Amino acid sequence: MQDLAIVLVNYNTRELLRGCLASVYQSRGDLSYAVYVVDNCSSDGSAGMVREEFLQVDAVKECQANCGYPAANNIGLQAAGFGEAEGEASARYALLLNPDTVLPSDALQQMVDFMDTHPEAGIAGPKLVRKDGTLDKACRRSFPSPAVSFYRLTGLSKLFPNNPRIARYNLSYLDVDETSEIDAVVGAFMLIRGDTLRETGLLDERFFMYGEDLDLCYRAKQRGWKVYYHPAVTVLHYKGESSKQRSYWSIYHFYRSMHLFHRKHYWRSTMFLLNWIITLGIVVLGAWALLRNALRPTGRKRVASA
Numbered sequence: 205m206q207d208l209a210i211v212l213v214n215y216n217t218r219e220l221l222r223g224c225l226a227s228v229y230q231s232r233g234d235l236s237y238a239v240y241v242v243d244n245c246s247s248d249g250s251a252g253m254v255r256e257e258f259l260q261v262d263a264v265k266e267c268q269a270n271c272g273y274p275a276a277n278n279i280g281l282q283a284a285g286f287g288e289a290e291g292e293a294s295a296r297y298a299l300l301l302n303p304d305t306v307l308p309s310d311a312l313q314q315m316v317d318f319m320d321t322h323p324e325a326g327i328a329g330p331k332l333v334r335k336d337g338t339l340d341k342a343c344r345r346s347f348p349s350p351a352v353s354f355y356r357l358t359g360l361s362k363l364f365p366n367n368p369r370i371a372r373y374n375l376s377y378l379d380v381d382e383t384s385e386i387d388a389v390v391g392a393f394m395l396i397r398g399d400t401l402r403e404t405g406l407l408d409e410r411f412f413m414y415g416e417d418l419d420l421c422y423r424a425k426q427r428g429w430k431v432y433y434h435p436a437v438t439v440l441h442y443k444g445e446s447s448k449q450r451s452y453w454s455i456y457h458f459y460r461s462m463h464l465f466h467r468k469h470y471w472r473s474t475m476f477l478l479n480w481i482i483t484l485g486i487v488v489l490g491a492w493a494l495l496r497n498a499l500r501p502t503g504r505k506r507v508a509s510a
Contacts, residue, residue, distance in 0.1 A: 207316055208237035209295035211280030213273055214303045215243075218250040220442060221303035225258050228301075233313025238262040238295065240280040245270045273391070274407035274416035286401050293398045300417075302392040304442040305332075314437045315395050326400035326429025327421055329389025330437035331380065340441045341374040342390040344433040347422055348373065348465060350474060350482055357489055375433075384433045387425065391417035392441050396424075403427045408468075413454070415461030422469055455497055459490030 210228060214221045221241070228239060239258075242265045243251040251266050263283050267276060277300055281287070285294040297319060299312075311330065319325050332340035346352050355361045356373040365376040378384055394417055404423040407416045421431050463486050471479055 205293075206236040206238055206295040208235065208297050208299055208312060209281075209284035209286070209293075210237055210239045210299045210301055211242065211277055211284065212239070212301050212303050213242045213244060213276040213280065214246060214250050215270060216246045216248045216250065217303045218246070218248045218253050221250055222253060222257065224301070224303045224305055224307075225254070225261070227305075227307040227309075228312075229258070229260065230309050231307065231312045232309045235313050235316060237312065238284065240265065240283050242276045242280045243267065244272075244276045272409060272412035274411055274413075275409040277391075277416075278406045278409065281401070281406055286398065287406065293401070296398050298396045298398065298401060300391050300394040300396070302441070305392055306440040308438065311437050311439060315434065318432070318434050318436075319395060319397060322430075322432065324430045325432050326397050326424040326427075327389060328395045328432040328434050329393050330439045331433070331435035332390065332392060332439050332441040335440065335442055339380055340390070340392075340443060341376070343392075343441075344375050344378070344384065344386045344389065345418070346372040346375060346387045347418060347469070348462065350466070350470060350478065353462070353466075353482070357485070381435050383435065385430055386433050388418045388421035388431060389433060392443070393439050394420075396420075397429070400424050400427075400429050403429075411457075411461050411464060413457045413461070415465050418465060419468065451497055452494065455490065455493050459486050459493070462486050 212221065212224065225239070239261045240263045241254050241261055245267050251264055254261055254264050265279050265283060267279070281298055284298065285292050286298055297316060315328060315330060319328055329343055332343040334340055348356070352372045355370045361371045361373055361376070364370040368377050371377050375386060404420060404427065408419050411419065425431060463483060466482060
């Protein structure tokens with residue numbers, strides 16, 4: 205059995221994918237791994253580039269339509285033998301990795317070592333930094349409960365970033381260089397124990413994009429696994445290079461995923477009237493975000509950010 209199965213889902217980010225794969229294959233350490241690239245119906249020749257330049261890639265899967273981020277990841281995970289059946293996986297761990305990341309040479313070894321020494325850890329992620337050197341805040345989060353979502357969407361979490369109650373969504377009150385047990389890491393670099401995937405099942409394909417990483421972490425924690433942020437490893441994340449090509453759909457699916465997550469995990473435990481207030485709030489905020497984006501010049505369109 206190999207140590208690691210790496211799944212990369214690509215959509216029209218050929219040059220970034222090339223850089224990401226190069227960094228993966230420059231990894232050092234006593235580690236065995238396989239790489240599965242799933243191309244989500246790109247039009248930029250990404251799949252052909254991989255086949256021509258990276259002969260060591262174990263499989264290239266091409267989708268005939270853009271089936272969404274979780275569905276494409278599931279194709280890669282299934283190709284690696286992951287699923288709900290006992291003992292079918294080909295590796296001890298699965299890594300969901302975005303093509304807009306660049307790994308330091310020791311990242312894979314350090315992350316696997318961390319999981320090996322923390323058997324209670326079901327999922328872990330590194331410190332992700334943007335190209336300007338700032339922290340990608342999505343790399344450590346709390347679940348978007350009604351209270352946590354309220355503080356974030358009203359802007360209170362930005363006003364009080366050091367308040368442990370108000371700033372829970374992005375955990376901005378925690379030391380960025382301290383390993384912490386958290387609720388969720390982002391799917392740009394999500395290391396998952398094989399046993400955890402067997403218990404949770406694969407990604408929920410209803411999310412299309414955004415929210416599927418939160419959902420998987422939620423299901424893992426429900427089953428007693430812990431989720432860790434491990435900043436001893438730092439990974440560069442360009443972020444949004446794929447979704448910015450479809451900024452309208454990025455914003456739409458961000459708010460749609462918020463609603464799906466609430467319906468799936470909080471609806472039954474939340475008062476009836478509050479559920480509908482939350483739903484109305486998501487619709488209003490989503491519509492406002494779409495309107496503002498529509499009014500921006502073409503070169504200044506934005507994408508949703510977790």
